[in-house]
Amino acid sequence: MSNISPFEFIAQKQAGQAHTPEDIKRFIDDFMCDEIPDYQMSAWLMAVFFKGMTNEETVALTNAMIETGERIEFGNIYASAGDKHSTGGVGDKITLLLAPLVAAAGVAVPTITGRGLGFTGGTLDKLESIPGMRTDLSVQQIVDQIKSFKLAFGAQTSDLVPADKSIYALRDVTSTVRSYPLITASILSKKVTEGIDGIVFDVKCGKGAFMESYDEALKLSNWLVRVASCFKMKVACLITDMNAPLGTSVGNWLEIVESVRALKSEAIEPDIKELTLALGGTLLAVLGECDTPDSGWRKLDTIWSSGAGFKKFVEAVKAQGGDINSFSNMDDINKPKASLTLKADKPGYIFDINSREIGFSSIALGAGRKNVNSVIDSSAGILFHKSVGSKVVLGTPILTLFAESEELCEGIVDRVRKAVRIEDIEPKKKPLIIRAITTEGDYSWDEFRKKKTINIMQKYLHLGQYPVF
Numbered sequence: 001m002s003n004i005s006p007f008e009f010i011a012q013k014q015a016g017q018a019h020t021p022e023d024i025k026r027f028i029d030d031f032m033c034d035e036i037p038d039y040q041m042s043a044w045l046m047a048v049f050f051k052g053m054t055n056e057e058t059v060a061l062t063n064a065m066i067e068t069g070e071r072i073e074f075g076n077i078y079a080s081a082g083d084k085h086s087t088g089g090v091g092d093k094i095t096l097l098l099a100p101l102v103a104a105a106g107v108a109v110p111t112i113t114g115r116g117l118g119f120t121g122g123t124l125d126k127l128e129s130i131p132g133m134r135t136d137l138s139v140q141q142i143v144d145q146i147k148s149f150k151l152a153f154g155a156q157t158s159d160l161v162p163a164d165k166s167i168y169a170l171r172d173v174t175s176t177v178r179s180y181p182l183i184t185a186s187i188l189s190k191k192v193t194e195g196i197d198g199i200v201f202d203v204k205c206g207k208g209a210f211m212e213s214y215d216e217a218l219k220l221s222n223w224l225v226r227v228a229s230c231f232k233m234k235v236a237c238l239i240t241d242m243n244a245p246l247g248t249s250v251g252n253w254l255e256i257v258e259s260v261r262a263l264k265s266e267a268i269e270p271d272i273k274e275l276t277l278a279l280g281g282t283l284l285a286v287l288g289e290c291d292t293p294d295s296g297w298r299k300l301d302t303i304w305s306s307g308a309g310f311k312k313f314v315e316a317v318k319a320q321g322g323d324i325n326s327f328s329n330m331d332d333i334n335k336p337k338a339s340l341t342l343k344a345d346k347p348g349y350i351f352d353i354n355s356r357e358i359g360f361s362s363i364a365l366g367a368g369r370k371n372v373n374s375v376i377d378s379s380a381g382i383l384f385h386k387s388v389g390s391k392v393v394l395g396t397p398i399l400t401l402f403a404e405s406e407e408l409c410e411g412i413v414d415r416v417r418k419a420v421r422i423e424d425i426e427p428k429k430k431p432l433i434i435r436a437i438t439t440e441g442d443y444s445w446d447e448f449r450k451k452k453t454i455n456i457m458q459k460y461l462h463l464g465q466y467p468v469f
């Protein structure tokens with residue numbers, strides 16, 4: 001092992017040279033035991049931001065980050081384990097539905113979920129709006145829940161990939177988040193730690209996504225599938241549209257209410273159903289539980305109608321201290337103190353709802369953090385009465401804002417009004433699922449959904465450790 005100094009290590013990256021896996025591991029380990037200060041880590045992150053990393057370096061960084069914490073190991077207690085990861089969206093509540101449905105299909109789902117980031121919401125914040133719900137599970141608790149009923153909603157803790165927590169906090173404030181190798185290592189370190197066999201990524205693309213353009217989403221998808229396959233994970237990635245908010249709600253408790261109603265089959269929005277079944281069906285196919293994404297879709301649809309997904313969700317919430325009685329009287333929990341309904345100011349069609357603006361507005365209402373110390377208002381958010389394509393007349397209610405005070409609602413209403421565009425013409429319907437990416441290549445959704453995916457997913461698993469890309 002070389003013993004280059006932190007100065008030389010940073011200079012190596014500034015010059016665009018590749019590090020050895022040993023040097024990367026030492027740098028991360030030294031950072032975690034405070035021998036590398038934040039300013040040297042930040043300087044290195046900035047050098048990576050501009051000069052990039054090879055896939056071999058990215059795998060080494062992912063490994064080094066994983067090794068700073070514990071790994072979840074299940075032994076031989078289940079047939080297979082899997083998870084879904086979204087790169088973040090607005091109104092994206094798919095994990096709340098997909099995880100219990102896939103667990104009800106017999107697959108272990110030890111998901112480690114995250115908090116809201118930027119203008120996007122976080123599954124962890126949504127779950128914590130359920131009274132009593134705990135997400136800071138120990139590794140043992142996650143294993144116990146998986147053994148008992150195959151589902152756990154965990155969070156990143158000081159036991160699980162602590163390096164990502166510290167490095168992410170620095171990336172956030174030094175504007176070095178948007179780096180493909182750093183994003184890939186950050187996401188995969190958490191997913192590999194889960195001890196899963198397979199994963200489906202939902203890489204969001206559009207105004208309400210970190211990757212706004214298709215090309216950026218495609219590039220990140222390729223990074224994710226290829227590095228995941230180096231960790232012997234069966235993997236596929238769907239690039240999905242994130243221009244309009246998903247479903248009818250944005251906000252923590254509002255999204256729990258929408259998800260519970262959907263799991264109970266009381267009310268399911270078409271976009272939520274399509275994404276849940278497409279991503280869940282792909283996960284079952286990737287894991288070899290079903291032949292094709294389409295057969296996985298049908299399997300999960302049957303489970304959904306039977307109510308087994310809702311039962312799984314209730315089991316996990318109960319085990320994690322959540323009050324399951326709150327699901328019987330959802331309108332009486334987390335009641336917002338103030339509300340304001342926005343009505344159409346002209347007749348026409350809702351042509352566009354800018355999800356990025358909706359995400360920021362929801363944060364301003366109290367549903368997200370303005371800084372690390374902010375306390376979230378679980379009741380805050382936005383409930384949509386109409387969606388893109390809806391016909392409206394003058395005065396039709398479009399959405400309602402919820403917050404702790406009328407001033408908060410009034411303070412943001414103009415921004416929200418500008419985010420909703422009404423035009424005389426009906427907008428063209430855009431596909432929700434744009435492309436499917438695997439280590440083998442990329443496909444249209446119509447082609448991919450019929451593919452016997454298990455054969456192609458495993459291609460890299462038996463090649464060398466580091467395929468070149």
Ligand code: URA
Binds near residue numbers: 114177182184186187
């Ligand atoms: N989500 C993560 O977990 N890490 C990133 O770097 C970006 C999004």
